[in-house]
Amino acid sequence: ELKVEQNPLFLSMQEGKNYTIYCNYSTTSDRLYWYRQDPGKSLESLFVLLSNGAVKQEGRLMASLDTKARLSTLHITAAVHDLSATYFCAVDNSNQFYFGTGTSLTVIP
Amino acid sequence: DGGITQSPKYLFRKEGQNVTLSCEQNLNHDAMYWYRQDPGQGLRLIYYSQIVNDFQKGDIAEGYSVSREKKESFPLTVTSAQKNPTAFYLCASNSIIGYNEQFFGPGTRLTVL
Numbered sequence: 476e477l478k479v480e481q482n483p484l485f486l487s488m489q490e491g492k493n494y495t496i497y498c499n500y501s502t503t504s505d506r507l508y509w510y511r512q513d514p515g516k517s518l519e520s521l522f523v524l525l526s527n528g529a530v531k532q533e534g535r536l537m538a539s540l541d542t543k544a545r546l547s548t549l550h551i552t553a554a555v556h557d558l559s560a561t562y563f564c565a566v567d568n569s570n571q572f573y574f575g576t577g578t579s580l581t582v583i584p
Numbered sequence: 585d586g587g588i589t590q591s592p593k594y595l596f597r598k599e600g601q602n603v604t605l606s607c608e609q610n611l612n613h614d615a616m617y618w619y620r621q622d623p624g625q626g627l628r629l630i631y632y633s634q635i636v637n638d639f640q641k642g643d644i645a646e647g648y649s650v651s652r653e654k655k656e657s658f659p660l661t662v663t664s665a666q667k668n669p670t671a672f673y674l675c676a677s678n679s680i681i682g683y684n685e686q687f688f689g690p691g692t693r694l695t696v697l
Contacts, residue, residue: 508685517674518627518688563626567684570615570634571642572676574627 477502477568481575488554488582496578498547498564507547508565509538512577518563522549554582587611588689590675595694597662597669605660605692607675613687614680616658620644621672630673633658634680662694670696 478501488494498507506525510518522531524540524547531538535558537550547564559582564575588609597603609616615634619627629642633652647666652658658677662669675689 506684510688517691518676520685520687523685565686567686570678570680570684571629571632572617572684572686574619576626579624 477566477573479564479566479573479575481562481564481578483578484576486578486580488551488580490555490582490584491553493553494551496549496551496562496580498549498575500545500547500564500566500573502566502568503542503545504566504568505542506567507540508567508572509547509549510563510565512561512563514560521562551580554580556582556584558582588675588677588687590673590689590692592692593690595692597694597696599696600664602661602663603694605662605673605675605694607658607660607689608656609658609675609677609687609689610656611677611679611687612655613677614655615678615684616652617676617686618642618648618650618658618660619674619676621674627674630660668696669694 480499509522512518522538527542529540535552540547561577561579563577591606617632618630628644631650633639649661673692676686678684678686
Protein backbone atom coordinates (compact mmCIF):
# COMPACT_ATOMS: atom_id res chain seq x y z
CA GLU A 476 0.00 0.00 0.00
CA LEU A 477 1.29 3.42 -0.92
CA LYS A 478 1.93 5.62 2.12
CA VAL A 479 2.27 9.38 2.20
CA GLU A 480 3.66 10.96 5.35
CA GLN A 481 3.81 14.62 6.20
CA ASN A 482 5.66 16.34 8.95
CA PRO A 483 5.13 18.16 11.05
CA LEU A 484 1.45 17.46 11.68
CA PHE A 485 1.04 20.73 13.55
CA LEU A 486 3.05 23.88 13.03
CA SER A 487 2.76 27.12 14.89
CA MET A 488 4.97 29.84 13.56
CA GLN A 489 5.43 33.53 14.06
CA GLU A 490 4.71 36.02 11.35
CA GLY A 491 7.78 36.81 9.31
CA LYS A 492 9.49 33.49 9.93
CA ASN A 493 10.39 30.77 7.42
CA TYR A 494 9.58 27.10 7.67
CA THR A 495 9.38 23.92 5.59
CA ILE A 496 6.77 21.17 5.48
CA TYR A 497 7.96 17.76 4.34
CA CYS A 498 6.10 15.10 2.38
CA ASN A 499 7.55 11.61 1.99
CA TYR A 500 5.93 8.87 -0.07
CA SER A 501 6.61 5.16 -0.32
CA THR A 502 6.49 4.32 -4.03
CA THR A 503 7.72 5.72 -7.28
CA SER A 504 5.66 8.54 -8.69
CA ASP A 505 6.52 11.47 -10.92
CA ARG A 506 3.53 13.53 -9.91
CA LEU A 507 2.90 15.22 -6.63
CA TYR A 508 0.23 17.73 -5.67
CA TRP A 509 -0.11 20.26 -2.86
CA TYR A 510 -3.48 21.45 -1.60
CA ARG A 511 -4.68 23.94 0.95
CA GLN A 512 -7.77 23.49 3.12
CA ASP A 513 -9.34 26.24 5.23
CA PRO A 514 -11.47 25.18 8.21
CA GLY A 515 -14.81 23.77 7.11
CA LYS A 516 -13.95 24.22 3.45
CA SER A 517 -12.92 22.03 0.55
CA LEU A 518 -9.43 21.53 -0.87
CA GLU A 519 -7.88 24.12 -3.13
CA SER A 520 -5.07 23.18 -5.49
CA LEU A 521 -1.78 24.98 -4.86
CA PHE A 522 0.89 23.23 -6.90
CA VAL A 523 1.28 20.40 -9.39
CA LEU A 524 4.81 18.98 -9.58
CA LEU A 525 5.31 16.74 -12.58
CA SER A 526 8.95 15.71 -12.67
CA ASN A 527 12.09 15.27 -10.66
CA GLY A 528 13.58 18.62 -9.72
CA ALA A 529 10.37 20.53 -10.37
CA VAL A 530 10.04 23.75 -8.42
CA LYS A 531 6.96 25.96 -8.33
CA GLN A 532 6.46 29.23 -6.48
CA GLU A 533 3.41 31.28 -5.72
CA GLY A 534 3.75 34.24 -3.40
CA ARG A 535 5.28 33.12 -0.12
CA LEU A 536 4.99 29.42 -0.92
CA MET A 537 7.48 27.34 -2.87
CA ALA A 538 7.16 23.62 -3.58
CA SER A 539 9.80 21.23 -4.86
CA LEU A 540 9.98 17.57 -5.79
CA ASP A 541 12.80 15.03 -5.55
CA THR A 542 11.48 11.80 -7.01
CA LYS A 543 14.66 9.88 -6.26
CA ALA A 544 14.34 10.65 -2.56
CA ARG A 545 10.52 10.38 -2.79
CA LEU A 546 10.33 13.72 -1.06
CA SER A 547 8.51 16.96 -1.65
CA THR A 548 8.86 20.13 0.37
CA LEU A 549 6.60 23.13 0.80
CA HIS A 550 8.62 26.13 1.94
CA ILE A 551 6.98 29.10 3.58
CA THR A 552 8.80 32.40 3.42
CA ALA A 553 8.05 35.29 5.79
CA ALA A 554 4.77 33.79 7.00
CA VAL A 555 1.65 35.92 7.27
CA HIS A 556 -1.61 35.17 9.08
CA ASP A 557 -3.46 34.49 5.80
CA LEU A 558 -1.36 31.36 5.33
CA SER A 559 -2.98 29.71 8.36
CA ALA A 560 -4.65 26.55 6.98
CA THR A 561 -4.11 22.82 6.64
CA TYR A 562 -1.81 21.75 3.83
CA PHE A 563 -1.99 18.36 2.16
CA CYS A 564 0.32 16.67 -0.26
CA ALA A 565 -0.93 13.90 -2.55
CA VAL A 566 0.61 11.37 -4.90
CA ASP A 567 -1.19 9.65 -7.72
CA ASN A 568 -0.53 6.09 -8.76
CA SER A 569 -2.54 4.75 -11.70
CA ASN A 570 -5.23 7.37 -11.19
CA GLN A 571 -5.69 6.55 -7.53
CA PHE A 572 -4.71 9.41 -5.27
CA TYR A 573 -3.08 9.04 -1.88
CA PHE A 574 -3.13 11.96 0.53
CA GLY A 575 -0.87 12.79 3.41
CA THR A 576 -2.35 13.35 6.87
CA GLY A 577 -2.04 17.09 6.49
CA THR A 578 -0.06 19.79 8.25
CA SER A 579 -2.09 22.25 10.28
CA LEU A 580 -0.34 25.60 10.10
CA THR A 581 -1.09 28.46 12.45
CA VAL A 582 0.69 31.77 11.94
CA ILE A 583 0.70 33.93 15.04
CA PRO A 584 1.45 37.65 15.26
CA ASP B 585 -18.19 28.47 -15.07
CA GLY B 586 -16.61 25.03 -15.00
CA GLY B 587 -16.53 23.22 -11.73
CA ILE B 588 -17.84 20.58 -9.38
CA THR B 589 -21.04 20.98 -7.43
CA GLN B 590 -22.13 18.93 -4.44
CA SER B 591 -25.48 18.92 -2.74
CA PRO B 592 -26.71 19.27 -0.18
CA LYS B 593 -24.15 21.27 1.77
CA TYR B 594 -25.45 19.89 5.08
CA LEU B 595 -27.35 16.63 5.56
CA PHE B 596 -28.85 15.07 8.63
CA ARG B 597 -29.62 11.39 8.72
CA LYS B 598 -31.55 9.32 11.18
CA GLU B 599 -30.10 5.97 12.11
CA GLY B 600 -31.22 3.25 9.72
CA GLN B 601 -31.78 5.62 6.82
CA ASN B 602 -30.09 5.58 3.47
CA VAL B 603 -29.09 8.98 2.09
CA THR B 604 -27.68 10.02 -1.28
CA LEU B 605 -25.11 12.74 -1.82
CA SER B 606 -25.00 14.39 -5.21
CA CYS B 607 -21.87 15.25 -7.20
CA GLU B 608 -21.96 16.86 -10.63
CA GLN B 609 -19.09 18.18 -12.76
CA ASN B 610 -19.03 20.12 -16.03
CA LEU B 611 -15.27 19.88 -16.56
CA ASN B 612 -15.61 16.97 -19.00
CA HIS B 613 -13.45 14.88 -16.67
CA ASP B 614 -13.45 11.12 -17.05
CA ALA B 615 -12.47 10.22 -13.50
CA MET B 616 -14.51 10.99 -10.39
CA TYR B 617 -13.86 10.19 -6.74
CA TRP B 618 -15.50 10.21 -3.34
CA TYR B 619 -13.48 10.86 -0.19
CA ARG B 620 -14.40 10.92 3.45
CA GLN B 621 -12.72 13.29 5.88
CA ASP B 622 -13.09 13.00 9.64
CA PRO B 623 -12.25 15.94 11.93
CA GLY B 624 -8.52 16.64 12.01
CA GLN B 625 -7.82 13.80 9.60
CA GLY B 626 -6.72 13.36 6.02
CA LEU B 627 -8.80 12.09 3.12
CA ARG B 628 -9.80 8.47 2.73
CA LEU B 629 -10.96 7.10 -0.61
CA ILE B 630 -14.43 5.54 -0.71
CA TYR B 631 -15.03 4.86 -4.40
CA TYR B 632 -13.72 6.04 -7.72
CA SER B 633 -14.76 5.77 -11.35
CA GLN B 634 -12.72 6.28 -14.47
CA ILE B 635 -15.42 5.62 -17.01
CA VAL B 636 -19.19 5.57 -17.22
CA ASN B 637 -20.82 2.40 -15.84
CA ASP B 638 -17.64 1.32 -14.09
CA PHE B 639 -16.32 2.04 -10.61
CA GLN B 640 -13.88 0.61 -8.08
CA LYS B 641 -13.84 0.35 -4.32
CA GLY B 642 -11.43 2.46 -2.37
CA ASP B 643 -10.06 1.82 1.11
CA ILE B 644 -13.32 2.32 3.01
CA ALA B 645 -16.13 1.26 0.63
CA GLU B 646 -18.11 -0.81 3.15
CA GLY B 647 -21.49 0.75 3.84
CA TYR B 648 -21.40 2.96 0.74
CA SER B 649 -22.59 2.53 -2.84
CA VAL B 650 -22.18 4.56 -6.01
CA SER B 651 -23.37 4.69 -9.60
CA ARG B 652 -21.93 6.27 -12.74
CA GLU B 653 -24.67 6.39 -15.34
CA LYS B 654 -23.51 9.69 -16.82
CA LYS B 655 -20.05 11.15 -17.24
CA GLU B 656 -21.06 14.28 -15.34
CA SER B 657 -22.59 12.62 -12.31
CA PHE B 658 -21.31 10.34 -9.53
CA PRO B 659 -23.80 10.09 -6.64
CA LEU B 660 -22.82 8.43 -3.38
CA THR B 661 -25.34 6.57 -1.21
CA VAL B 662 -24.56 6.17 2.46
CA THR B 663 -26.44 3.08 3.53
CA SER B 664 -27.66 2.01 6.96
CA ALA B 665 -24.80 -0.50 6.96
CA GLN B 666 -22.33 2.36 7.46
CA LYS B 667 -22.14 2.45 11.24
CA ASN B 668 -20.40 5.77 11.71
CA PRO B 669 -21.22 8.00 8.75
CA THR B 670 -20.85 11.39 10.41
CA ALA B 671 -18.10 13.08 8.38
CA PHE B 672 -17.29 15.59 5.66
CA TYR B 673 -17.66 14.08 2.18
CA LEU B 674 -15.68 15.43 -0.73
CA CYS B 675 -16.18 14.70 -4.41
CA ALA B 676 -13.32 15.22 -6.85
CA SER B 677 -12.64 14.78 -10.53
CA ASN B 678 -9.73 14.85 -12.92
CA SER B 679 -8.87 14.24 -16.53
CA ILE B 680 -7.06 10.97 -17.25
CA ILE B 681 -5.16 12.55 -20.12
CA GLY B 682 -2.03 14.54 -19.37
CA TYR B 683 -1.37 15.38 -15.75
CA ASN B 684 -4.09 14.47 -13.35
CA GLU B 685 -4.67 17.44 -11.08
CA GLN B 686 -7.75 16.74 -8.99
CA PHE B 687 -10.40 19.38 -8.54
CA PHE B 688 -12.66 19.24 -5.53
CA GLY B 689 -16.27 20.12 -4.91
CA PRO B 690 -17.31 22.20 -1.88
CA GLY B 691 -18.22 19.14 0.20
CA THR B 692 -21.24 17.77 2.06
CA ARG B 693 -21.26 17.60 5.83
CA LEU B 694 -23.29 14.58 6.98
CA THR B 695 -24.46 14.24 10.56
CA VAL B 696 -26.27 11.26 12.03
CA LEU B 697 -28.92 12.18 14.57
